[in-house]
Amino acid sequence: MxxxxxxxxxxxxxxxxxxxxxxxxxxxxxxxxxxxxxxxxxxxxxxxxxxxxxxxxxxxxxxxxxxxxxxxxxxxxxxxxxxxxxxxxxxxxxxxxxxxxxxxxxxxxxxxxxxxxxxxxxxxxxxxxxxxxxxxxxxxxxxxxxxxxxxxxxxxxxxxxxxxxxxxxxxxxxxxxxxxxxxxxxxxxxxxxxxxxxxxxxxxxxxxxxxxxxxLRTSVAFEQVGLDAVQATDVGHPGRHKVLVLVIGETARAANFSLNGYPRVTNPALPDQGVVSFTNVSSCGTATAISLPCMFLDVGRANYKTYQAHNRDGVLDVLQRAGVAVLWRDNNSGCKGACDRVPSEDVSHLSVPELCNADGCFDEVLLHGLAERIDRATADTVIVLHMEGSHGPAYYKRYPAAFRRFTPTCDTGQLDTCANDAIVNSYDNSLLYTDHVLARLVELLKGKEDRFDTAMLYVSDHGESLGEKGVYLHGLPYAMAPREQTQVPMVVWLSPKLSAQSKVSMGCLDQQRGVTLSHDNLFHSVLGLMKVRTSAYRSELDLFQPCAAARVAVAAEG
Known part of the structure; x- marks a missing residue:
């Protein structure tokens, strides 16, 4: 060879x-x-x-x-x-x-x-x-x-x-x-x-x-809810309309709210507004894609299926069916099905120089033009503000420079390059800014009390892990998720006239602040506050009902 x-x-x-x-x-x-x-x-x-x-x-x-x-x-x-x-x-x-x-x-x-x-x-x-x-x-x-x-x-x-x-x-x-x-x-x-x-x-x-x-599951018929929904006539306040601003937070965990006992003051402004913060609230999921649509439905976390996000009426649909005006304003990545059939607007790309930059807009942009929106209301109204909140890992991008109060901060999305204290500082700064936005919103609503009965309800979609046991961010399966990812803040403010009209005092709510609540309560609480009557409503899940019932009982005894 x-x-x-x-x-x-x-x-x-x-x-x-x-x-x-x-x-x-x-x-x-x-x-x-x-x-x-x-x-x-x-x-x-x-x-x-x-x-x-x-x-x-x-x-x-x-x-x-x-x-x-x-x-x-x-x-x-x-x-x-x-x-x-x-x-x-x-x-x-x-x-x-x-x-x-x-x-x-x-x-x-x-x-x-x-x-x-x-x-x-x-x-x-x-x-x-x-x-x-x-x-x-x-x-x-x-x-x-x-x-x-x-x-x-x-x-x-x-x-x-x-x-x-x-x-x-x-x-x-x-x-x-x-x-x-x-x-x-x-x-x-x-x-x-x-x-x-x-x-x-x-x-x-x-x-x-x-x-x-x-x-790819076999298509099922769209599920309508609250076909019998009507709004109760308010004979006590003719000519006045209720305006509820429902604020959906992003990635805020209850453990870091000073309103809930966190030793660092992350909520310096809200206490002066007379709000009530509920301290034992759990989320429907550990990620926006699940929690956001779930909280607007009547099925509850135990029965929620992902296909229902786009295939079932939520509380906004029921409100609209009853004659309540609804608007969704978004500074995040969309409503995940919760606003599919109601008017909505994306404010995350507005050109507001002091609030917007190449990375997007700070959450205060949600208040841009809101006063004018309320002034034009000709019916009872629910406005949803969907925040960017504390979405990680780039917490430092969620607040303006003026709110960089806890230092040093982690000014990168690569959390592994930062000390844990810096990560927590950046996260807490984002909560400081959320506190500021919510306080400004309450001030705005107080300025409308001459014409409207106003209220604010804030709740976050899920929490966040900040390095506890080596876990960061969120999204763990619910069964194994730590409390940091499932325990969320919920804050309520009612104007004096709405409080009187709904027979729900802020003092009574404050006494209820430690009760066990969850996203399951949102659907029924919003319907109850807006006086929408429907067979889909469950009074035992209405967080305002115990105070309203107590007020009625006291009046009856008197």
Missing amino acids: SSSVKFERDFSPRSRSIQTTVLLLLVSLWLTLVLNFTFWRAVWQAVGGWNNEHLLFLFSLPLFVFLWNYLLLNLLAWGRLTRPVLVVVILVSAVASFFMSRYGIVIDYSMVMNVLQTDQAEAYDLLGVDVLLWVLCLGILPAIIVSRVPLTKQRWTRAGAIKLSGMLAALAVIGVILAVAYQSYASLLRNHRDLRLMLVPSNVVGAIHGYAKRQ
Whole structure:
């Protein structure tokens, strides 16, 4: 054999190719050992590290996860789609692993929903050099290698036989592992259900499947609510209209409101306005995409389904049906279905020099032109103001420079580069600004008392984690979410005339400030305050009803 023929044989592309099974094994190994750092850290803590007496269990865990990833890749990657699928899996897994590592999040269908509904400004806040380097080194470079490595061509029958044999072998080994250490694995998964939401790429695949299943469900008829809604006639105040401004906060957690006992004064202005702050209020979800539509519906957190966001009447629809004028003003990323059928306007891109810049508008823009809107009211009116609030991770962008009172601050969206004190300072500054906006709103409403009976009700959509137990931001599944993400502030102010007309005194509300409330109360409380009568209304969920009932009882006794 000539040397040239030998050289051609040894160094031809075919001689340097690898079998598809080998490529799947290598990618599985990369996923297992490199892109699952957060998962392994959580597992190590869950099993007690070297204190765990079952060494066979400990040493079998990496093999179990490796074979699990191998099975998943075999199910996803077929024929000519093998390389494209592996490239996508590596890239998505790299991105997921970064955000899980940095912010302590987990991946489920609601996180997919959050990602898809994140606007450009929010996405930009999450990007930085660190995420780009992470994805470049752990995602893009391996993906390039996978896309370029030659694969051995095989007949489809042989390729199928090899794939099936590999999967059966993996299943057999997994079966042996479970047979030997079943109790340890069962205990781990039963006591730490969150681990399945940390294992990439199966968590991403499961989340996408869960989201798609909810989105592609068989269409159901639109659910109308409160078809019998009417507004009770107010004979005591002829010619006067009620105006309720319902303010929906963003990412404000109750724990950092000084109105609720937080030692740092984050609410310097609201106490002077005579408001009542309820201290035990829970949210419907841990992300805007769930909490915002849920709080406007009558179904409650226990019965809420994501498809209902755009497929069921909410409290604004019922109010409008009863003859109450409704307006939604948005300085956030939309109403997520809550305002689909009522007048709305986006104020986040107004050109108000002192309030708006390249990053958007501060929340005070929601008050821009509001007085004139109220002056034009010819019926009882509910106006919703949807704030940008304390949306992270770029808390420093949520308030003007004048409210940078707690220092030093974290002036970047890359929270891992900041000390925890700086992160909390920036977050608390955003609450200072929310306090200012709400106080200004109350002052505005007080200025309208000569013509209108006015009220303000503020509640946040969900809370926020600020590094407690290594968790940041929000969006954890409700069952495992810390109180910081589910306990939200709720603040109420009623004008003296509306208080008298509704028979709900601020003093009585203050006595009720510690009662257990939730987003479930919003639908019924708004209807009750606006005197809308409908079979959909439940008085036991109306937060104002105990005070109104007490006033009636006292009057009857007198």
